[in-house]
Amino acid sequence: MKAATIRDVAERAEVSVASVSRVLNGAGPVTEATRNKVLEAARALQYVPHSGARSLSTSKTQTIGVILPDLYGEFFSELIRGMDVAARSLGYHLIVSSSHDDAEEASAAIRSMRGRVDGLIVLSPHLDAANLAAGLAGRTPILLMNGGAAAGRPSIVVDNHGGAVLAVEHLVATGRRRIVHIAGPAGNLEAEARLAGYLQAMARAGLPTSVVEGEFTQASGHAAGVALARREPRPDAVFAGNDNMAVGAMLALQDGGLRIPEDVAIIGFDDVPIASLVRPGLTTLRIHIAETGRSALERLVRLINAAGEAVADTACEIVRPELVVRPSSNPATPTEASSVPSNAGERLRALAETPSLKGENS
Amino acid sequence: MKAATIRDVAERAEVSVASVSRVLNGAGPVTEATRNKVLEAARALQYVPHSGARSLSTSKTQTIGVILPDLYGEFFSELIRGMDVAARSLGYHLIVSSSHDDAEEASAAIRSMRGRVDGLIVLSPHLDAANLAAGLAGRTPILLMNGGAAAGRPSIVVDNHGGAVLAVEHLVATGRRRIVHIAGPAGNLEAEARLAGYLQAMARAGLPTSVVEGEFTQASGHAAGVALARREPRPDAVFAGNDNMAVGAMLALQDGGLRIPEDVAIIGFDDVPIASLVRPGLTTLRIHIAETGRSALERLVRLINAAGEAVADTACEIVRPELVVRPSSNPATPTEASSVPSNAGERLRALAETPSLKGENS
DNA sequence: GTGTGTCATGTAATCGGTTACACGGTTTTT
DNA sequence: AAAAACCGTGTAACCGATTACATGACACAC
Incomplete structure (x- = not known):
């Protein structure tokens, strides 16, 4: 059984193809009677217009x-x-x-x-x-x-550059000095702009820069984190090119025995859903993706x-990305998994912050 | 400037449309001379066949x-x-x-x-x-x-049912008894099969069941985890309907002061990339997605x-999903962020396990 | 030299829609 | 009552590709 064409519908409804087209597109004048005949025939034949044909004559593909x-x-x-x-x-x-x-x-x-x-x-x-x-x-x-x-x-x-500057300024303002950047892949314009913002803000603050290469993946962030955990002197802050790498790095640093944010502060970029769910919650630059x-x-x-x-x-x-400060960069809210009472407030905050993922776009 | 059609190409190459079509589709006999003329004309006009028209005559859309x-x-x-x-x-x-x-x-x-x-x-x-x-x-x-x-x-x-059974059997085998399931949304067939597998395996083990509703999102897993952390008697294992919810639940339980896996074991489903990167690494049922x-x-x-x-x-x-045992359900490898030496082995394992995300599909 | 086969090429039908225009019938205007 | 306007409907051209078939050129055999 081949699919029905507009001609099949026209035949069944005993009208011309032009009328069928008019009814189905709601364009042009048609009597209630023809409209009904056409609709009935179209339904009976399960007619659906062939989009290729349509796009050919209208030069629109939708x-x-x-x-x-x-x-x-x-x-x-x-x-x-x-x-x-x-x-x-x-x-x-x-x-x-x-x-x-x-x-x-x-x-x-x-x-x-x-x-x-x-x-x-x-x-x-x-x-x-x-x-x-x-x-x-x-x-x-x-x-x-x-x-x-x-x-x-x-x-x-x-505004990747501006976002990166915000990130660095926040870290500097909270007392960090040895701030490392985990960069995205070379050739990626977003990654390069974030890197440039980092370099500029660091220069302006009179701090030495240090860049580790990444690929925007969690795995590459993790690898970078492993390297950073061993480094002497230890960095006291990491600004990752995106949240993926920030999360990877955070886990690696924690595995290395470092406390976030006490020993190392971490900032990501993008504010993907997971950023508010990792522990400690990840400070990041929010783009409403x-x-x-x-x-x-x-x-x-x-x-x-x-x-x-x-x-x-x-x-x-x-x-323009907006700085969202969460515990990963906040010295005022230490998070330690074992200290239940001390982080009750943090827990509540995390809950309130948990985005209603489903409803966000309504 | 409108886009070039096959007729434009034919005209410029001084051949017929049929020849153009034959050259471009590599079908039918053509002389080297015409082939070159056509290719040259097509390149000069930046010709790309109109897919709608093609699909109309071949009834293929690719x-x-x-x-x-x-x-x-x-x-x-x-x-x-x-x-x-x-x-x-x-x-x-x-x-x-x-x-x-x-x-x-x-x-x-x-x-x-x-x-x-x-x-x-x-x-x-x-x-x-x-x-x-x-x-x-x-x-x-x-x-x-x-x-x-x-x-x-x-x-x-x-095989969602079978996977769920594997998960429960693993938990039972490692000594867990109060095993809670965080289910996916009602109406989702995968979620229902996983739930059914859980119920059957629990019944077979002679254990009481307990199900919390979720929606396959991290946020819903987090909410479920918050509720479970307060529950008395406390569950000693959580089998989540997917990794998303498992990660959400794990974070909530940790926020509630519970140690994973000592106090509560957690298993997810799917083995998404993040599963191997959270801490402790998430035991899950691997589907090579x-x-x-x-x-x-x-x-x-x-x-x-x-x-x-x-x-x-x-x-x-x-x-058939494959059980991947990671620390989140393994009583033999306790993970504590502060004890560096004790988890050196675990760290290495985590590294080795970190999938080369980029290369996986090559 | 005519017949036959091969082969590259061109002509035109076709796919399934949309729509300009023509047509006939009714209603309104003068 | 004739002219004009209007309105619903049908006919057919067109969009840009593919491809069956026709055509014409040329080589080879008899």
């Missing part, structure tokens, strides 16, 4: 492509969740493509989406302006979120609808 | 839809990662749709994918056979992974290619 560098960890899963929610409510589908090891591959991924998507959200950091232009051709609206503020192109960037994903998708849809219009949206929207 | 219940946590992000890797290597695109609150919505999502995908992987637990049939119509191959072994339909299920996703996608593609052939693949593939 689909948006998302180009990701990778899918590790909670960050991207949160981001996609936000986008997915927005997409559904706007009647769009989401097509994801990740794990592009180099610019060539990412560019190929973009190209292979031509005719398949109405617009793209690009988070892959491998894509510089040249590659993007090569992948363009068809005037597909693109929203950049790869951390590079490509001038004249609509984009959303997190799902919210950002939602707003990115909505903006792209606006771009798509406005395509060709004079008022070009080429602004670079900036998301 | 796209696979994934219907998810939700995108929370690491489980789904791992799963999608595995699928994405497989999809790219097979030349398919992935279109995801999540957060379906009820069967109606999930069914609508399936229907809206007609003509858009060549096949579906369904993980949404809301879909019983009836709804699936309603969404079918077009003979779209569907691979079920929602935990319900729908007879006569290709599916992959995790990304691997399972990869293999699911590959099987679906085989289904698609075999569509219509006599040898119908309706088998129900079973993934």
Whole structure:
């Protein structure tokens, strides 16, 4: 049994294909009688329009492509969740493509989406302006979120530099001096901006810098933590390039017998859900991830609808991370697993802070 | 500037559209001369075939839809990662749709994918056979992974029941008696199978059962842990329906002054990356998540290619979880953050166990 | 030199929608 | 009562690919 086409429906309802199309799209005038006949026939045949055919004649696909560098960890899963929610409510589908090891591959991924998507959200950091232009051709609206503020192109960037400065300033203000940075992978623009912010803030405070390389994964943070626990003199604070690495590092430092935050303070970046659940709770720079994903998708849809219009949206929207201080950096609230009474307050706070994950996006 | 069509390429190369198509698809005979002219023209025009048009004439989309219940946590992000890797290597695109609150919505999502995908992987637990049939119509191959072994339909299920039994038996064998289960959301078939396994194993061991409700989120696990920490008599083991909740519960219990595993043992389910990184490392039932996703996608593609052939693949593939014992349930390896020398061995083990996340799928 | 087979190429139908335009019938205007 | 306006419906062109079939060129055999 082949799937029903619009012609099958027209035949069964004894009307023309044009009328069927009009009824199903709510466009154009139709009598109540035909409307009913068509709807009844469509239901009986379980008719669903073939999206390929539709996209061919309307040159719209109702689909948006998302180009990701990778899918590790909670960050991207949160981001996609936000986008997915927005997409559904706007009647769009989401097509994801990740794990592009180099610019060539990412560019190929973009190209292979031509005719398949109405617009793209690009988070892959491998894509510089040249590659993007090569992948363009068809005037597909693109929203950049790869951390590079490509001038004249609509984009959303997190103020990574500013966030990193906030982190360092907080650590300095609470008395830390030997502050190490666990950096994200080289070539990742976000990682580089965070590193630059760290370096600048440290220089401004007149402190010596020390950078360990990481890859944004928990495992790499853990490895960095193991190395740092052995180092002499011991650092008294760690600013990790993201929460994943911060959590990994924290566990390694604790394994090494160090107390957080008494011996070493830790700060992450992103505020993924787990950040408030580890012990001690992780100080971090909050980006409302799902919210950002939602707003990115909505903006792209606006771009798509406005395509060709004079008022070009080429602004670079900036998301400013907000410092969330939790016990991992707070000398005033020591946490020791065995001292029950002393941390009752902390426990309550942790509870109150536990995000209602499910309801966050409603 | 509009995107180039096959006719533009044909014109520029001074050949017919048929030849262009033949060259680009590598099908049919062409001279070296025409091949070169066509390739040169295609490159000059940055031509990429319009996938909608192609899918219209070939009735193939090279796209696979994934219907998810939700995108929370690491489980789904791992799963999608595995699928994405497989999809790219097979030349398919992935279109995801999540957060379906009820069967109606999930069914609508399936229907809206007609003509858009060549096949579906369904993980949404809301879909019983009836709804699936309603969404079918077009003979779209569907691979079920929602935990319900729908007879006569290709599916992959995790042996949740068996895994739960393993977990309980391990706890019983190590001397635990007051074993509480934190269940996943009602209506989720995986959650129900794990619960049933727990109940059966407990009954077989002659132990009283106790179930706390959760929602598969870390936050709900945390809430359950807070309640359990106060309970009298205190449970001496917790088997959580997944790792997310296990981690949440563990942190809450630790906040409540309980030592893991001395006072309470904890077991999760799934073996998400974080399981090996929390302290103490979480005992869990390992499913090679990304691997399972990869293999699911590959099987679906085989289904698609075999569509219509006599040898119908309706088998129900079973993934058997494997018990991974880590310190959270092991009385022989007490972990105390302050006792450095005593846990040196444990530390090493944890390091060795830390998965090379990046390389796992290569 | 005509017939036949091979092979590269072109022509045109087709996939399943959307939509401009034509058409006939009713209602309103003058 | 004739003209104009309006409205619901149908016909057919079009979107951009694939591909069955027709065509024409050329080589080889008889």
